[in-house]
Amino acid sequence: MIASQTHLRAAVLTILSSLAPQAAAATPNCHCYLTDGSSPEYFANHKFFDFRNIANPQVPPPIDDRDGSTNAPVANAYFDSTNFTDTWSIQSWVDAGAVYNTYSKNDVYIESNTDANPASSTYLTLRTYRHPAGDFQSSAEIQSISPNYQYLSMRMYSRTLGAAGAVAAMFTYRGGATDADVQEADLEILTSDPSNLVHYTNQPSTVDGITRPNATHEITIPGPWTSWRTHRYDWTPGTSSWYVDGELVNANSFQAPADPATILFNAWSDGGSWSGAMAEGQSAQMQIQWIEIIYNNTAEPSQYGHCANVCSFDSGTEPGVPLLVSSGP
Structure with missing residues (x-):
């Protein structure tokens, strides 16, 4: 480990160990x-x-018409609110794969939570x-309208349910002139897999028909993705790291992204x-209670003087609520 990383980890431990319980009061x-x-890294x-x-x-209800489905309006007024549209765009495009x-x-x-003991409304x-007609x-798919996320810690509290034949994903993406130029880091859940297997990849995994085996890892996670879990991706200089419920499950420095990118979440199938x-009339769903992005x-x-007050989202008790861990003059 290089000296700067050792210093940073020591600083993190020092800061977090000094937390006072009353710090989260406001x-x-x-x-x-x-x-x-x-x-561990500092983000702005x-x-x-x-x-x-x-x-x-x-x-x-599903729209059993290709054009009607592609051109459908938003399904909830929330998706027209600035809280959503300032960051996200719901995609409507066509992929003519093995199945259109x-x-x-x-x-x-937006769906009502009908769990036996729901943690949300x-x-x-x-x-x-898969439309029978x-x-x-x-x-x-939702995609960030900004392509300028460079290094981040991205989290979602989610589960994936439904029929085999689907992919549920959280990832960053930067396109390129060729497949070899693409920069992409994926968390992918395949509903045909065992419910504790997740694919983590620094793309591209294949270039000109040649597989890059170091790009992707199939990891058994601590518990099924069919249950509510916090999935986290940390993109730091030279490394992609993935966590489940706070536990590091995979880290990969092979062709980790380097340049600014967009953020995407999707659930899809193309029959490939x-x-x-997927069987006709069947569906799969990625359900998300919250998304958090700490970035740039x-x-x-x-190294930059504007950071007098340092906060943490990992030391508090509520998602999205920061805890002050160090304050300057």
């Missing part, structure tokens, strides 16, 4: 944010999207559905060899 004025984990910005109590939840697949706003919706659902699949084919400017406070 929301602090945070100048930067410190993450925990195997590669934070966004939190809470889907746990959204008005007028409703599961929209259209991304539809109709498959992005509602949640966000991204659905992919029209011979097509509809899928769901990766997703598999990884540096220690001494």
Whole structure:
């Protein structure tokens, strides 16, 4: 381990060990944010999207018409609010794969939480559905409108349910002139897999038909993805690290992303060899209670003078609520 990493980890332990319980009594004025984990870093910005109590939840019926599904309006007024549109765009595009697949706003919706002991009133659902009429699949994707996220800690509290033949994913993406130029870091859940297996990849995994075996790892996680879990991706200089419920499950420095990228969440199927084919009339859903993004400017406070108050989202008890861990003059 290089000296700067050793110094940073020591600083993190010192700061976190000095926390006072009363520090969380009020929301602090945070100048930067410190993450925990195997590669702790300082970040400049934070966004939190809470889907746990959204008005007028409703599961929209599938639209069994290709054009109607592609051109559908948003399924909830929340998706027209600036809280959502300032960061996200719901995608509506077509992928003519083994099965015709259209991304539809109709498959992005707010659903009531009917769990036996619900931890929320509602949640966000991204659905992919194999239409029995029209011979097509509809899928769901939200993408950040900004392509300028460079280094981050991204988390979602989610579960994935439904039929085999779907992929549920959280990832960063930067396109390129060729496949070899793409920079992408994926968390992918395949509903045909065992419910504790997750694929973590620094793309591209294949270039010109040649597989890059170091790009992707298939990891058995501590508990099934069919249950509510906090999935986390940390992108730090030279490394991609993935966590489940705070536990590091995979880290990969092979072709880790380096340049600014967009952020995406999706649930999809195209009948191809990766997703598999879904049976007609069946669906799968990625359900998300909240999304948190801590991003940009990884540096220690001494390296940029505007960070007098350092906060943490990993030391508090509520998601999205920062805890002051160090304050300057």
